[in-house]
Structures are given as structure tokens and as C-alpha cells.
Amino acid sequence: MSEASQYASPAVWIVESLLAFFILWKILSARRGRELFIRRIPGLSALDEAVGRATEMGRPILFAPGLSGLDIVGLQSMAILSHVVRKAAKYGTRVIVPLADPVLYTVAEEVAKDAYNAEGVPEQFDAEDIRFLSDRQFAWASGVVGILHREQVASALYFGYYFAESLILAENGQMIGAIQVAGTPATTQIPFFLASCDYTIIGDEYYAASAYLSREPTLLGSLVGQDMGKLVIIGIIALGSIAFTANAIWPNVGWLCDLTNTIAKYFPRS
């Protein structure tokens, strides 16, 4: 392949500018106040059921944002925390939030306080329930295990960026019979949550869940723009597949060969 393939071809300009246009168009229109639709993912019903069960049994809820710090994943976990706290505040159920990042800890405290105020029960906010345990992976995990067993929580919710400590938490949540719902974009941890939790929100659903709850314009617009981008990709693949199938059936039709060759040139195949 010649030097040319390390620079953008016309196909790149068309496809990438189309994708970039959709994403920026939707973000900017969302920021100008236009209402964008995001469907309610089934995981949120599982989350509400977990909170409901805790209020029935009158036992606290654990909300663990994993090792995420002050990044996109951590901030969206805070949007889900706010939803959980507001739901739990209606029935006076405690929400315990163990954190592994000192900066996210301050954000979590603010989020919890605002949520209780929004529900009109500021006195329910207990600073003791928002705890910074440790920034060391396994030290944080063993701290959370201590909380699970001491508080005998009814529901354990894991939302954020997780590494291998997901195993320790899921095992101990299972031992105390808690209903467990997890959500993480970290694909390598999703199988372990799937195998041990009652419901798991997987991959991009994590961003959809927090966008649905927080209605944050940049995130909403980005998700809707990305959906349109995926439709473009599916369209390209469908066209290519039809062209190659037709070429395979009628191999010596002139224009079909040219079409498939151009496609193969712009979408290189081994």
C-alpha cells in the first residue's frame, strides 16, 4: 500500500465529517435547550426495584462508585447517586457511599446534600454516610466489605469504573443476601458483574443511564449524535455487503467490479 494510505481519502472526509456534524449538531442543539429523547433503559427499573426492596426491609443501601476519580465516568456515577438518594429519601432509607478518590468524595457530599434538599428533607443528610476509605484498590475494597457486613445492607449498587475488586464486593454482597445491581463501562469487569449481580448495565448503557437521569445537555446530545453515527456505519456496511454479494453473483459485470474496487480501496480489507 502506497504512502497515500496514511492520509485521509475523500471517503474519510465524507464519513468523518458526517459523523462529526451529527455529534456537534445534536450537542449544540441540546445546549440551546432543545428536548432530546433518550429511552429509559431496563437497568434503571432494576435500580429502582433494588432501592424499593431496601425501603421495604428498612435496611440501608450501599452505593459504591468504584475507583473512579473526577473524570467522565465518576461524574456520571454521581448523577446516578443523586437519583438513588432522592428515591431513598422519600422513605427515610440511608444511602452509604464509600469513595476511593478524595476529590470525588467532596463532589459526592455536595450531590447527596442537594438531593436531600430537593426532596425537602435536608435533616436526613448524614455526613457519616459519605466516607473516603482509601485510594489503594484493595484497601478500599476491604473497607467496603466491612461496611457490607456491619450494616447488613439490603441493596448494593456498583456504578463507576471497576477493576478486579468487583469480585470481592460481589462475593460479599452475595454472602449477606443483598440484591446487587451494577453498571460499568469497563468491559473486562462486566462478565464478573453479570455472573454475580441480579442485573448489570453494560457498556454504553452506563452513559445512557446517567444521561437519562441527569439530562446533562452535552452528554444527551453526544449520545443521540452517536446513535446517528452508528446508523451511518450500519448503512456503509449494508451497502458494501450488497455490492460485494452482487459482484460475487455476477463477477464479470463491469460497473459492479469498479464499484467494489473503489469500496475496497477506501475500506481496506486484508
Add this chain to the structure above:
Amino acid sequence: MISFWHWISAPRHGWQLTAFIFGALAIGCGVLALLASTTPRYRKTLVAAVTFLAGLYYAIEFLIPPSLWPLDPPRNPFSEVQPLVGTLTQIIWSFALFLGVWNLFLIHGRAVAKRSRGWYNSAAFFISFFAIMGAGLLKDYAHGPVAKVSQSVFTILFSGFLTSLDATMFSLIAFYIVSAAYRAFRVKSLEAGLMMAAAGIIMLALVPVGAEITNWLPSTGFLSALRVERMGYWLLTSPNMAAQRAIAFGIAVGGLAMGLRIWLSLERGNFFDRQL
């Protein structure tokens, strides 16, 4: 203009070199002082401008091929300076490697100073930090018996303690998998059952014993498809490949969206602005 450039880029020696270095540092500090004095209103635009221009470099380097540049012979000048950009970013980036050390010194320094609970662990942190750093530097720069002792101390600290501590810490996860396998992995739904079945077949197909288990099946013909390594390998190369590609396309578009949001500083109203 060219001669000024030659004058600037010519290497210096002796006292001239020292003067030029301190001159450069002085100019640098001046720019930093200027930066420090900018009013908060311009700070956000300055950071957004720096981010945009930095992104523009690699965008143009890719998006505009040589044929479109009005240069003879046709070339993309941004690609020509790639090696220099590579080296520059490498050096500036390596200055950031001491950030973590600074943070650790703050935490453990405070623990030792206040004699808080477990302060001796923080003391052990400092001792091992300076022991291995000292042994490393001494074995390179000292001579005679000092170099020899520090070489053996370095070997003991590095291939003795450090590599074993790192490897053992990482291997703890295997134990958590074993206890989770017995006490946490519960098939509570059909989909979890499907995942565990696929995982089981693939786990057996990857290891040599998988081939032994179904070795009694014929190796050709229809029945051969039921051999563990065949089933596992088909799962990996067909359904798993398609599912991973579907996830990859989601990451592709997500990466483009994330890149645009960072490049154009569209992340408003949260942690990006907290320090501005």
C-alpha cells in the same frame, strides 16, 4: 531572518552556554508570570485555545494529504516534523512522572510528621524510596567498592523485593476469582447461564486438557464439530468476533464524540471548569 534563526539554533559552549540556558529559563519564568497574572475571564479561552491548536496539529497532519499542499515537492509539512514532536512530547511528558512522587511525599510526609497511626509504614516508604534511588544512581555514577556495593544492593532491592512484590500483588486477583467462583457466580438468569456456558467451553478449549477430553471424537466429518477445541474456537472466531466488533463500533463513535468534546472544550459546567 534565516541568519537570526541560525544564530538562535547554533549550539553554545562554556560560559555562553550557561548564559543562554539561564536566559531561556528567565524568559520561561517571565512567560509563566504573565500567565499567572491573566484575569480568570481569559483563562478558560486560553486553555481552550491551547487544546484546540494542539488538536489541530494532528488533525491537519492526517486530513490534508501532500497533494493539496502548495509545496514543491508535494509534502505535508506537519508530517515532516513528526519525529521532533515525538521527542519534544516525550521529554516534557517525562517531567510529569514526578507528579506521583510529589503526591506520595505529601501523604507520607504528613503521616511521619504527625506520628499518626501506622506512621512507621510511611517511614518504610521513605527508606525504600531513597534506598533504591540511591543504589541506582550510585551504581551508575560512583566508582570502586561503592559502585560494587550499590550494584548488589540494587539487585537485591530490584530483582529481589520489587519484582516479586509487583507480581504477587497482581496475582492476588486469582484467589478472589477462586472464592468468587464458588460463592458469588450464581446463574440467576438465562442470559447469565448462556454467558457461563460460553465461558466454560472457551476455558476448556484454550487449555491443552480440552483437546484431550474430546479426543475420542473423530477429527473430521460432522461429529468433529463437537470437539471442545473446535466449539470453543468457533465461539471465539464467530459469535464472539461479531459481538466484539459491535462493541468496537460503539467505542469508535464514542471515541470520536469524546475527542470532539475535549478538542472543542464542550465539557461545560463540571470538573473541567472547577480550577479555572
Add this chain to the structure above:
Amino acid sequence: MNILEKLQTIDRRILYLLIAAVIAIPLLQRPSRHPRIVFSEVKNAYTTLSKVPKNKIVIISCVWGPGTRAENEPQTKAIIKHLLMEDTRFVMLSWDQLGSQLTYEDAVEIGKQLGKRYGKDWVHLGYNPGPMYAIIRGLGKSFTGVFKVDRFGKKLKDIPATKNVRDYRDIGAVVEITPSGTVSSWIAYFNQPYNVPLVFCPTAVMSAEAYPYLDSGQLDGMLNGVIGAAQYETLIGMENERTYAAAAAWALSCAHIFIIVLIVLGNLGYALSRRSAPQRGGGRTG
């Protein structure tokens, strides 16, 4: 509480001792028998590296450190041994501070076994902090523009193995040995733009996500964890040697069977306990 329910509350430390015993046996026996089945992506990796022309070098990019040494070191040693046996020159670079020392010692050890000399047959460029995108992008345009000295500070222009390496045209293949998702940097900034073959040696965790790139040809071969290393050893004529990779392959066999049995037993106990006490939870301790 019937047998299986009692079994459920086994102390986890007993499980730890069991797994240690299950794995120690094959390690002690040190079987020389290598896996019989060699996956096609391992064969492709072998043929890719065998076809590298002698006037070109191979870049071995090591991102691993002691943490994943158990998986990545046997891969590194198998690749080094194969290249040295074929008299193909290679350049090693490490993106991990600790891995830089280990990868150098591995190459020295195998070089000694095969009578090969540093500088003539292979070179180690030492630790490279990154960022990977800038360095790999610069590498293609001019190798010596980015890498001027080896790990001892000696100029690459004065070292026989690398003195006439200018840019991507002098690089026959890249081998990426890594515990993290760094191969996309090589695909995007070097191997795909300049059409240079790329062999991928991930830790097993990263292997499942690589199959789409094997299907599209962006990866020319893959060694999946220590099993991939054991299969590669079979291809380079080590199938009767008592190596760590072979012993690990059989130890993994035992470990996988043990874990599958644990999962089945755990679920049996869980099913029985649900039938006898159907209401959820109830705060079982223990």
C-alpha cells in the same frame, strides 16, 4: 442444613489452599509435553516473523512489567529465540520502567544460549515514557529522528544492527507484547498507515477483544497469554523441552477444571438452598 448448603459456607482460605495444591502438582512434575493443538493465529504469527526479509529489522515493543511477567515473559522469550534462530535482527523498546530491565535481561540470557551478540544481532532502546501516540507517529517518518541512542546512551548510527535503519521501509514487522490496550496505537499510527505486519502478544484478558482485528487482517497473528507462548514453543522446535510455558499450560488445565467444578457446586448449593428457603436473602451470615 444439607451437605451442599454446608459446603457453601466453606472458609475461603481452604479454597485458596486447594487451588495452590491443584496448580503446584503439574508445576512440580514439569511435563515437557506441549499443547497438541496450535491455534491458527499462532501459526500466522510464526509465518509472519519467518518471512521478514534479512535486510529489515523487527521492533519488539514491550509494555509489560513484573506484574504480568508470568504471561508476557514466556511470549517475549519465545519471540526472541525464534528471531535469533532465524538471524533476524530486532530492536527492543520498553514502555514500562521495571519491564525495561527484565526485557533486557531476557534477551541477554537467550542471546548467550544461541551465541548472539548485543549490538550485532539485537539492540535494546531502554525505557520510553511515552506518550505512545507521539513516538509511534514519529517513528514511521524517521526511526533515528525519535530514537537516537540505545539504553546505554550509544548512538544508533554507530551500532551495526541499527546503523542503516532510517524509517518504516527498514522495519519488517512489529511485535507488541502488552497487558493493556496499547495495540491500537500501533495499528492506527504505524502498522496500518505504513502497511507493516503486526504480531500481537496480549495477556489473556485482552485476547477476546482482538478477534475482530485478526478477522480484518489488521493483526497478522496473536499469542494468547502463556498458552500462546507454549504453542509458539512447539513451532520453534521446543516441544520436548521442559519449559515454564508447558508446565503452566498443564497447570492452567487443572485450574480451569477446578474453577468450573467450583462454579457448578456453588450453583447446586444455591439452587438447593433456594428450594428449601425460597424467600430472598434473610441476611445469611458468614
Add this chain to the structure above:
Amino acid sequence: MVELADWIAANAKTIALWCGALATFAIYSVLYAENKFYRLFEHIFIGLSAGFGVYVTWSQVLEPKWWQPMVHKGHWQWAFAAVLGSMFYFMYSKKHAWISRVIFGLFMGLSAGLMFRDFYEIYFPQMGASMKPIVGNGMSFWDSVNVFIFYMILLCSMTYFFFSFEHDSPIVQKSAAAGRWFLMIGFGAIFGATVMGRMTLFIGRLNFLVIDWWPSARSAWQFRTFQGIVAVIIVALVVWIINALRTRK
């Protein structure tokens, strides 16, 4: 003093072996219970890796590629790199933390700018490889079935991750549900691969203990002093376990 230096130098390899075994047992002691021994070695680990990081960064990056060209070869312009590098550290200053955002913004901008090339070089070939002819030139029935399965799984799995329209039409609902099922196979593959990877890490440690360290321990067993040390360690262990069990009750 010199004999001691020679003795250490001569036996550095064996001493390193024993330190490795001691470190391995110290970290594995956390599997029994969180204890002081483990926490001490965890801090030693953090100290050693940080200290080694500083040593390697200076000796293999800054010294040969920045200090040497600047001081020995006279390229004084490299001094500006130190000024830019110092900007990272403003994040620790209360008043001027925002200056670190400028240098972080530079690096985030650089990596963001690569998104166009990333998308082309990584995902255009993925789209190309997904354009598989379903029937035609010499494709057997099973080949067509395999390609059909590929398309079904790819499209259903992608449908699952659509969020901007309601899954109300039955086709979309069914394919999204099927998509989650097919994704389970993908996650099953990740599950199996992850288990294999993590088990290998423990195999590596056990191999070190059983193959590298144990023979050296067996040969040390003949020395009386060594037997004494082992006896002391065993007694200490027993006392600690009894103490731990009593406090737990």
C-alpha cells in the same frame, strides 16, 4: 567492611531470591487476614516502585535525551522543555492551579486531535472486513450460514446499544433482546480469557516459590542457624494465629 561488600556481591542473587520469597509470603498473608506485615510490605512496594521510577526516568530518559544534549552538546533551547515540564506542578498550588490545565490541555488536545486518524486506521478496515458477500463465487452452504450468523449478531448487538428512539416496534425489541443474548457470548469469552490470565499470574508466583526458591531453601536446611530461624518463625506464626482467633471470638 570490604569482605562484607564482597560477600554481599557474591551472594546477591541468593539474597535476592530469599527477599523475593519473603515479599511473596508477606503479600499472601493478606489472604489469611489484613495484618501489619502485609501493610508494611505494601508501603515498601510503593516506595520501591516510586524510587525506581525516579531513577529510571532520570538515567534512561532525562539524562541521555535532555541533559546531555543541553549541557554537553550545547543545545541550550532544551531549557524551555524544563519550563513547560514545571507547569504540571502548579496543580498543587492553591492560587495558580489553573496553569497546570494549560499543559494538560496541550496533551489532551494532542491526543484528541488523533481521533480522525484513529477512526480511519482502526475502524475503516473493520467496516471493510464486515462487508462479507453472503452468497456467490464458490461459497459453500456453511460459508453462507456463517456469514448470515455474523450479520445477525453484529446488527442485533448494535441495536441493543441504540438509545435515542424507543424500542417499541417488535422487530427492534426482538433484535435488541437477541442482541443482549449474543453479547453474553462475547462476555463469556472475556470471562474465560480473564480467568485464564489471572490464574497464570498465580502460576507464575507459585513457579517462583516451587522451582526457584524451594531448592535453595532445602539446601539451606542443613545449616543449624537456618533451622533455628525457621523454628522462631513457626512459633511466631502460631502465637499470631491464636491471638487472631481469640480477638475474633
